[in-house]
Amino acid sequence: MIKIEHLYKDYSKDIKVLKDISFTFEDGKTYAIIGSSGGGKSTLIRCLxxxxxxxxxxxxxxxxxxxDPKTDLTRVREKMGMVFQNFNLFAHMDAKKNVAYxxxxVKHMSKEDAYAKAKEMLEKVGMGHRTDSFPHQLSGGEKQRVAIARALAMEPEILLCDEPTSALDPEMTTEVLKVLKGLSHTGLTMIVVTHxxxxxxxxxxxxxxxxxGQILECSTPDVFFTHAKSERARQFVSNML
Amino acid sequence: MRFSIERLVQWAPYILEGLGVIIGLSLICALIGVIVGVLCAFLKKKKGIGWLIRAYIDFFRGTPVFFQLYFFYFGLPALIPGFPTDRWIYATVVFGLNSGAYLAEVMRAGIEGIDKGQIEAAKALGVSQKDIIKDIILNQAIRSVLPALFNEFIALTKETSVVSVLGVNDMMKRYSFVVAKTYSPIEPLVVIGIGYLCLNKVLSFIGQRLERKLAYD
Known part of the structure; x- marks a missing residue:
């Protein structure tokens, strides 16, 4: 469970990105964070x-x-995997090493165990046949699937996805979303910033x-897409559809 | 005076011993240079110590190495009595620091070229700062600056010929000795020229091999 209380993020006196956010993410649920660009969506999950x-x-x-400055961030980050818009694979490592590294x-696994696990995770995202490929040899969708395998290999409780398909064409978007859909409701908490x-x-x-910089509403999809509470959300939905 | 093969064969071993001096000196100085260069590349932007690093880089890049040798070898002991006078110490320190100043800029470019996203990805995975610097930043930075790094190493082997002014027995120092004995400059010059060319051919060959080998993990 992630509990956020009165969270603010300012980049300077004039640039306030998050303004008094309080929210609780329940375990095992999937959350989609949506809204116009510049609304603070990415900043919020990057704060987590x-x-x-x-x-x-x-x-x-x-x-x-x-x-808290005294908190061991490694322990926190072990529990939270992250997938980025631009994949951010390690360019000098092949797919299996990206996952095994x-x-x-961090987990201090032996080389053999780490690579075995890496292969298993790559299989899981449909990349079992490209374990020896380097990032520059992969398509965007393939890179993102390797990045998802890399995050999942650490067995996180929470998966943060920061616009995981925004840099992909429609076909690749479908293949990545299929993987993400398969992960939801498997016990993993997913927080996905998406368009x-x-x-x-x-x-x-x-x-x-x-x-x-504020969470204007949190509803189930049914409610949100048919009768959102706030005027701005209704406007956003009608512009989208 | 005619070119004489006999004289060349007779004096070549003596002169080439000086090549060993250059190789030894260059190796130690390259090592110092890389360590100092990497440290400075990271520390240059730090508050408190950054100005000192920038002053150091300015001094060693802004003055000739000939002046630097004189400054340290003659200047400092005159200024501070009791300063050690071993010429090897001065040669090693001056060339090492000189090389470090150039490599600091080379390494900085390499480090700044690393995609910030990869560093964030490593952080998000819980990788320690130490491992990020070693495996993600330096590992890739060194690959990308390898050609510039070997450029500096090659320049170093040639610049070290200036140590003869301190009386270190390198090839140029041995040249003067041989000419004083035989009154013939051409044979030692041929030996020295070939010596340097071969040394740097080997160096650039190693650089190319390394570049190919390190292209990917």
Whole structure:
């Protein structure tokens, strides 16, 4: 469970990205965060694993305050996998090493075990045939699937996805969303920042609508897409459909 | 005076011993240079110590190495009595630091070229700062600056010929000795030229092989 209380993030005095956000992510649920660009969606999930340091407020993961300087971030980050818009694969490592690297360095697995696990995870995302390929030899969709395997290999409780398909063409988007859909409701908590409305509608348990640094509403997809509570969310939905 | 093969064969071993001096000195200085260069590349932007690093780089890139040798070897002991006077120490320190100043800039370019996303991905996986620097940043930075790195190594083997001014027995120092004995400059010059060319041909060959080998993990 991730509990966010009165979270603020300012980049400067004038640029306030998150304004007093309080929210609780329940275990095992899938959340889609949607909203116009610049609304603070990415900043919010980047605060969860401290890639961005919040200016004020607290984030608590299973009773541990994530943004306390005394907290061991490695333990926190082990529980939270992350998938990025631009994949961010290690360019000098092949697919299996991309997955195995953190298993060896963070989980201290032996080389044999780490590579065996890497192959297993790559199989799981349909990349079993490309384990020896380097990132530059893979298509965008394939890179993102390797990146998902890399995050999942660490056996996280939570998977953060920061616009996982925004850099992909429609065909590749479908293959990546298929993988993400297969992961939802398997015990993993998923928090997905996305512009894919069909995916949000079909897969998410809850939709968080963010605008100007605030969560304006959190509803089930049924409610959100038919009669959203706020005027701005209704406007957003009608522009989308 | 005519070119004489006999004289060349007679004096070549003596002069080539000086090549060993250059190789030894260059190796130690290259090692110092890489370590100092990498450290400076990281520390240059740090508050508190950054200005000192920038001043160091300015001094060693802004003055000739000939001046630097004189400054340290003659200048410092005159200024501070009791300073050690071993010429090897000065040669090693000056060339090592000189090389470090150039390599600091080379390494900085390599480090800045690393995609920030990969560093974030490693952080998000829980990889420690130490491992990120070693496996993600330096590992890729060194690959990308390898050609520039070997450029600097090659320049170093040639610049070290200046140590003869401190009386270190390198090839140029041995040249003066041989000419004083035989009154013939051409044979030692041929030996020295070939010596340097071969040394740097080998160096650039190693550089190319390494580049190919390190292209990917």
């Amino acid at each position: 694993n401290m890639l961005e340091v919040p200016s004020e407020g607290t984030i608590t993961l299973d009773g541990v305050v994530v943004n 953190a298993l060896m360095k 894919e409305m069909a995916f949000a509608k079909e897969v998410a348990d809850y939709i968080l609508y963010m605008d100007q």
